[in-house]
Amino acid sequence: MLEAVFDKIDQNAQLYTTWLQELCRQPSVAAQNRGMAETAALVARLLEAVGARAERVPTAGFPVVYGELQQGAPGARTLAFYNHYDVQPEDPLEAWDSPPFAAEIRGGHLYARGAADNKGNLAARLAAVHAYRQVGALPVNLKFIVEGEEEIGSPNIAAFAAAHPDKVRADGCVWEFGYKNPDGQLQVSLGVKGMCYVELRVRGANTDLHSANAAVVENPAWRLVWALATLKGTDERVLIEGFYDRVLPPSAEEVALLDEMAYNEAETLEQLGLGSFLGGRTGRDLKEALVFGPTCTICGLSAGYSGPGTKTVLPATASAKLDFRLVPDQDPHEVLAALRRHLDARGFGDIEVTPYSLEHPAKTDLGAPLIETVLAQARRVYGREATVNRLSPGTGPMYPLCQAQGVPAVSFGVGHAGSNNHAPNENIALQDFIDGIKMVAAVIHGFGAA
Amino acid sequence: MLEAVFDKIDQNAQLYTTWLQELCRQPSVAAQNRGMAETAALVARLLEAVGARAERVPTAGFPVVYGELQQGAPGARTLAFYNHYDVQPEDPLEAWDSPPFAAEIRGGHLYARGAADNKGNLAARLAAVHAYRQVGALPVNLKFIVEGEEEIGSPNIAAFAAAHPDKVRADGCVWEFGYKNPDGQLQVSLGVKGMCYVELRVRGANTDLHSANAAVVENPAWRLVWALATLKGTDERVLIEGFYDRVLPPSAEEVALLDEMAYNEAETLEQLGLGSFLGGRTGRDLKEALVFGPTCTICGLSAGYSGPGTKTVLPATASAKLDFRLVPDQDPHEVLAALRRHLDARGFGDIEVTPYSLEHPAKTDLGAPLIETVLAQARRVYGREATVNRLSPGTGPMYPLCQAQGVPAVSFGVGHAGSNNHAPNENIALQDFIDGIKMVAAVIHGFGAA
Numbered sequence: 072m073l074e075a076v077f078d079k080i081d082q083n084a085q086l087y088t089t090w091l092q093e094l095c096r097q098p099s100v101a102a103q104n105r106g107m108a109e110t111a112a113l114v115a116r117l118l119e120a121v122g123a124r125a126e127r128v129p130t131a132g133f134p135v136v137y138g139e140l141q142q143g144a145p146g147a148r149t150l151a152f153y154n155h156y157d158v159q160p161e162d163p164l165e166a167w168d169s170p171p172f173a174a175e176i177r178g179g180h181l182y183a184r185g186a187a188d189n190k191g192n193l194a195a196r197l198a199a200v201h202a203y204r205q206v207g208a209l210p211v212n213l214k215f216i217v218e219g220e221e222e223i224g225s226p227n228i229a230a231f232a233a234a235h236p237d238k239v240r241a242d243g244c245v246w247e248f249g250y251k252n253p254d255g256q257l258q259v260s261l262g263v264k265g266m267c268y269v270e271l272r273v274r275g276a277n278t279d280l281h282s283a284n285a286a287v288v289e290n291p292a293w294r295l296v297w298a299l300a301t302l303k304g305t306d307e308r309v310l311i312e313g314f315y316d317r318v319l320p321p322s323a324e325e326v327a328l329l330d331e332m333a334y335n336e337a338e339t340l341e342q343l344g345l346g347s348f349l350g351g352r353t354g355r356d357l358k359e360a361l362v363f364g365p366t367c368t369i370c371g372l373s374a375g376y377s378g379p380g381t382k383t384v385l386p387a388t389a390s391a392k393l394d395f396r397l398v399p400d401q402d403p404h405e406v407l408a409a410l411r412r413h414l415d416a417r418g419f420g421d422i423e424v425t426p427y428s429l430e431h432p433a434k435t436d437l438g439a440p441l442i443e444t445v446l447a448q449a450r451r452v453y454g455r456e457a458t459v460n461r462l463s464p465g466t467g468p469m470y471p472l473c474q475a476q477g478v479p480a481v482s483f484g485v486g487h488a489g490s491n492n493h494a495p496n497e498n499i500a501l502q503d504f505i506d507g508i509k510m511v512a513a514v515i516h517g518f519g520a521a
Numbered sequence: 522m523l524e525a526v527f528d529k530i531d532q533n534a535q536l537y538t539t540w541l542q543e544l545c546r547q548p549s550v551a552a553q554n555r556g557m558a559e560t561a562a563l564v565a566r567l568l569e570a571v572g573a574r575a576e577r578v579p580t581a582g583f584p585v586v587y588g589e590l591q592q593g594a595p596g597a598r599t600l601a602f603y604n605h606y607d608v609q610p611e612d613p614l615e616a617w618d619s620p621p622f623a624a625e626i627r628g629g630h631l632y633a634r635g636a637a638d639n640k641g642n643l644a645a646r647l648a649a650v651h652a653y654r655q656v657g658a659l660p661v662n663l664k665f666i667v668e669g670e671e672e673i674g675s676p677n678i679a680a681f682a683a684a685h686p687d688k689v690r691a692d693g694c695v696w697e698f699g700y701k702n703p704d705g706q707l708q709v710s711l712g713v714k715g716m717c718y719v720e721l722r723v724r725g726a727n728t729d730l731h732s733a734n735a736a737v738v739e740n741p742a743w744r745l746v747w748a749l750a751t752l753k754g755t756d757e758r759v760l761i762e763g764f765y766d767r768v769l770p771p772s773a774e775e776v777a778l779l780d781e782m783a784y785n786e787a788e789t790l791e792q793l794g795l796g797s798f799l800g801g802r803t804g805r806d807l808k809e810a811l812v813f814g815p816t817c818t819i820c821g822l823s824a825g826y827s828g829p830g831t832k833t834v835l836p837a838t839a840s841a842k843l844d845f846r847l848v849p850d851q852d853p854h855e856v857l858a859a860l861r862r863h864l865d866a867r868g869f870g871d872i873e874v875t876p877y878s879l880e881h882p883a884k885t886d887l888g889a890p891l892i893e894t895v896l897a898q899a900r901r902v903y904g905r906e907a908t909v910n911r912l913s914p915g916t917g918p919m920y921p922l923c924q925a926q927g928v929p930a931v932s933f934g935v936g937h938a939g940s941n942n943h944a945p946n947e948n949i950a951l952q953d954f955i956d957g958i959k960m961v962a963a964v965i966h967g968f969g970a971a
Contacts, residue, residue: 102830160832166728188731223830264733268831277794278616281943282844283714283914285818286810287798292819293753300750303743305868344727348737360736368735369742370834373827375820376842380552380673381718381877382610383844383916384820384943392826394732394833418755427831464733466833493731493834 072207076512079202084505087198088181090117091504094156094190095174095183101157101223107133110156114193114217121201123215128235130227133157133219137238140200140213143519150441150518151214151241153472153480154193155221158185159493166495180498187490189247191499192507193217195485196245199511210519214241221247221467224268224428229471241478243441243518245511248465249484251503252458253335253342257449257510260463260482261442264365265397265432265470267406271295272390272423279375282383292374295389298419302367302393302410307350309367309395311413317400321363324437325461329358333458335488342489362462366396396466403429433469434462439479441518448513449483452506457483483510522657526962529652534955537648538631540567541954544606544640545624545633551607551673557583560606564643564667571651573665578685580677583607583669587688590650590663593969600891600968601664601691603922603930604643605671608635609943616945632948637940639697641949642957643667645935646695649961660969664691671697671917674718674878679921691928693891693968695961698915699934701953702908703785703792707899707960710913710932711892714815715847715882715920717856721745722840722873729825732833742824745839748869752817752843752860757800759817759845761863767850771813774887775911779808783908785938792939812912816846846916853879883919884912889929891968898963899933902956907933933960 080087094117099110111127114136118125123138136156143149161171161184169175171184183190196215203209216239218228232239252258273291280288303309321329336353340346348357374389376382395406407426414422435442449457463482473480485507491497530537544567549560561577564586568575573588586606593599611621611634619625621634633640646665653659666689668678682689702708723741730738753759771779786803790796798807824839826832845856857876864872885892899907913932923930935957941947 102828102832159834160826160828160830162826162828163729222833266833268833275795278941278946279613279944280793280941281915282816282818282820283846283916285816285844285846286814286914287802287807288793288795289799290818292822295822296746296749296819297755299746305747343730343738345725345738349739352737357737364736366732366735368732368740368833368835369746369824369839370732370832370836371825371827372742372745372822372839373824374822376610376612377821377823377840378552378610378612381842381844382552382820382943383672383716383718383818384609385818386820389819389822390827392831394735394831396733396735464736465731466733491728491730493832494729496728 073513073516075206076203077509079205080198080505080508080512083202087194087508088501090198091181091191091194092174094194095185096172098172099157100160101133101220102160107157107219111136111219114156117197118215121197122204123213128231130231132227135231136217138215140209142209143212147211148242148518149212149214150515151216151244151478152196153244154196154217154247155189155219156193156217157219157222158188159222163495168496176501179502180500182496182498184497186497186499187486188492188497191486191504192247192249192484195504195507196511198508199515202508203512203515209515211515214238216472224266224430225468226428228468232471232476239472239476239478243439244473244478244480245514246469246480246482247467249482250486250488250490252333253338253488254333256333256455257453257457257483258460259445259449259457260460262434262462263432263469264462264464264466265401265403266428266430266466267395267397267403268428269407269410270390270392270425270427271298272388272425274388276387279387280385282385285385288385290385292386292389294419295374295391298414298422299369299391301417311409313409314406317402318365319399328459328461329355329362331458332358332460334358361464362460363398365398365401368394370394396464397432398462399432399434401432403431430466430468431470433474435479435481441479441481444517445481445483445514448510448517452510452513523963523966525656526653527959529655530648530955530958530962533652537644537958538951540648541631541641541644542624544644545631545635546622548622549607550610551583551670552610557607557669561586561669564606567647568665571647572654573663578681580681582677585681586667588665590659592659593662597661598692598968599662599664600965601666601694601928602646603694604646604667604697605639605669606643606667607669607672608638609672613945618946626951629952630948630950632946634947636947636949637936638942638947641936641954642697642699642934645954645957646961648958649965652958653962653965659965661965664688666922674716674880675918676878678918682921682926689922689926689928693889694923694928694930695964696919696930696932697917699932700936700940701938702783703788703938704783706783706905707903707907707933708910709895709899709907710910712884712912713882713919714912714914714916715851715853716878716880716916717845717847717853718878719857719860720840720842720875720877721748722838724838726837729837730835732835735835738835740835742836742839744869745824745841748864748872749819749841751867761859763859764856767852768815769849778909778911779805779812781908782808782910784808811914812910813848815848815851818844820844846914847882848912849882849884851882853881880916880918881920883924885929885931891929891931894967895931895933895964898960898967902960902963
């Protein structure tokens with residue numbers, strides 16, 4: 072039966088590509104409240120097109136689009152899909168080779184903000200259900216949880232899960248993201264890092280001033296620089312007291328997974344135009360940092376004049392956006408509190424800290440049946456072993472939606488190593504999209520049969 | 522005779538305000554090459570309107586508008602005016618209460634980018650010559666040097682002075698700027714600080730990346746922060762080796778001037794919304810820092826995402842704009858070289874340093890006759906003593922145009938303590954403008970009579 076579904080997917084490839092383009096051409100920048108209602112409506116329409124009952128569940132922010140397809144035989148398992156319909160802001164616009172919402176196809180790739188993160192995966196999962204149902208009955212019940220605030224830290228998804236336990240209950244959840252590694256192997260992720268995203272703001276005089284005043288008026292940009300420099304040393308070690316206290320060292324089983332993880336260092340360095348990785352890391356050290364290392368990243372710096380040429384200005388204000396990616400069992404609320412104490416203790420009590428996103432890390436129990444299904448079906452669809460990523464360097468609300476509910480979560484998808492998530496020229500390969508649809512169909516099949 | 526000139530100025534007040542508005546409504550942002558040719562043409566036209574022979578002298582950048590009025594009696598002194606027709610960029614636009622090039626008059630003030638720096642002074646000087654000549658013959662020969670690149674560091678004015686020694690030769694020069702202090706006293710400046718304006722740029726990967734990569738890819742924003750933090754300590758001391766070596770301590774005569782300098786600390790703090798000055802300085806310490814202290818100022822910081830909300834991005838590049846204001850006898854070229862050595866020695870050899878403006882500090886000899894004339898005429902026009910600023914915290918090409926040519930330079934003008942130079946809502950009081958015209962006329966009169 073599954074071969075017939077695969078044939079159907081090949082026959083419908085043009086239709087599914089159209090769905091993908093339709094999704095990608097609809098801007099949905101949650102951070103800037105652009106196109107959110109339109110995109111939620113489009114997702115609901117596509118859910119209904121594949122036979123699901125769809126509803127938009129209100130939250131304190133953008134609605135969750137929820138879909139349900141209860142057609143499994145009595146006693147059938149329930150498989151949930153978690154995706155998101157929001158995307159990152161598309162700037163810097165000038166760095167894109169085609170407009171970010173044009174969804175242009177060039178050389179077998181589709182380029183768009185959201186192509187890889189996360190509309191390609193959403194479209195692939197919808198397409199798989201569509202094709203499967205054209206061939207026969209689904210062997211599982213399905214739930215779709217498609218939120219609109221993943222890129223702004225999912226501030227309302229925990230409340231959604233608490234308010235709708237019936238909607239998140241499942242025997243397994245296919246998580247939102249996934250990529251091939253540089254060797255072309257499918258990566259399967261069994262956890263996510265957490266996140267503490269904050270903005271630091273320093274205020275000086277109530278107006279920008281001629282920089283001649285710098286001899287006597289405090290410069291918030293200097294205070295920001297000095298404060299930031301206390302947060303992380305040039306050896307990359309975070310200097311906030313207690314930051315590493317809850318970090319769990321990888322278990323023997325996790326270390327074994329690390330050794331199997333493929334990472335093409337030379338190709339990645341060439342793609343990025345770099346001579347070496349951070350701190351000169353290679354091999355297992357490099358992989359361990361990527362998988363199990365918490366980070367503290369300056370995502371943005373802003374103060375005064377940054378246009379062409381010169382402006383001799385003493386800025387009135389300076390700000391930095393920082394993300395801390397956390398690993399089990401770090402707690403984002405604890406990190407936020409420790410950051411505040413750190414600044415206060417060093418004379419930076421005046422620096423405002425605004426939290427934007429506080430997400431727990433999460434790990435799937437290695438014994439979950441869904442893991443076995445996904446790895447077996449990957450072998451079947453791609454003709455080779457998938458690699459297992461114990462903890463994705465990305466983040467997301469896996470803790471409230473899955474771990475806290477006892478639902479095993481496994482993540483795979485249609486991206487590749489050069490998909491440029493969150494960056495200009497985000498893209499997926501159309502062949503990966505079609506293969507990814509087959510992979511979803513195979514997982515539905517396998518999870519229903521087991 | 523001078524009283525008749527003053528009467529004429531009062532009669533022509535409306536006309537001169539119109540000239541001022543015409544100048545202010547013409548954008549002339551040298552840093553962005555906006556409106557430069559139009560403004561040069563307007564200045565030439567106004568010079569001719571007051572009877573000067575005007576020409577636009579080409580440079581490697583924007584032309585110098587040069588005017589000459591040779592009508593003094595044989596043996597008469599020559600007085601030069603140095604001004605500039607370019608202005609600072611007007612951003613942040615949203616902080617202006619009226620459009621920056623509308624030259625709107627509200628509550629007796631004219632608001633415009635360039636109103637105080639430097640079009641108000643240029644208009645006042647033109648108006649003074651116009652009024653004087655309506656009453657009688659000028660007692661001095663006049664030269665006008667009106668450059669178009671002051672706000673971008675006067676990169677071509679030294680070459681102009683070298684190529685045209687006849688155009689810069691004079692017995693004294695009225696420099697471009699000037700303000701009342703918070704007590705309403707006219708400030709007369711007898712020197713300027715120098716400038717070394719640079720941009721630091723750090724490059725990482727060849728594209729912005731998802732910040733999940735921060736565990737293994739170097740972040741240029743962190744490197745920028747760490748490098749900047751090595752340049753100046755939290756005690757405000759510049760840590761570049763040799764930075765202070767050439768700083769001359771103030772002489773006894775200069776210290777005496779410092780003690781006479783008025784500075785309304787409480788009012789300035791209130792205007793700026795600050796609780797205290799930098800380092801808690803007050804009184805003479807404060808004035809000494811303002812007048813004789815070199816500075817290192819972050820004028821701009823830029824990296825990654827600085828829009829609303831969050832973007833979890835690892836920036837490809839990070840940059841800072843820095844200005845060093847220098848005091849006699851610091852040398853901007855030496856500071857630039859020392860900065861490069863400093864960065865190299867601390868492992869920041871990869872950081873690009875782009876110099877934008879390198880200007881020497883300059884001081885007028887305290888025995889120059891023009892100083893006596895200006896102070897005496899200020900008493901007459903304003904009815905009270907002017908304060909003397911030995912070294913203005915501002916900067917400009919006084920060294921190549923005056924000090925290196927043996928021409929004493931004295932600076933005074935039509936601004937006030939809240940003129941917001943280089944900042945939103947730049948403005949001058951119309952009464953200060955009219956008084957300033959009279960002051961220029963009085964200096965012409967006094968310098969010709971002496």
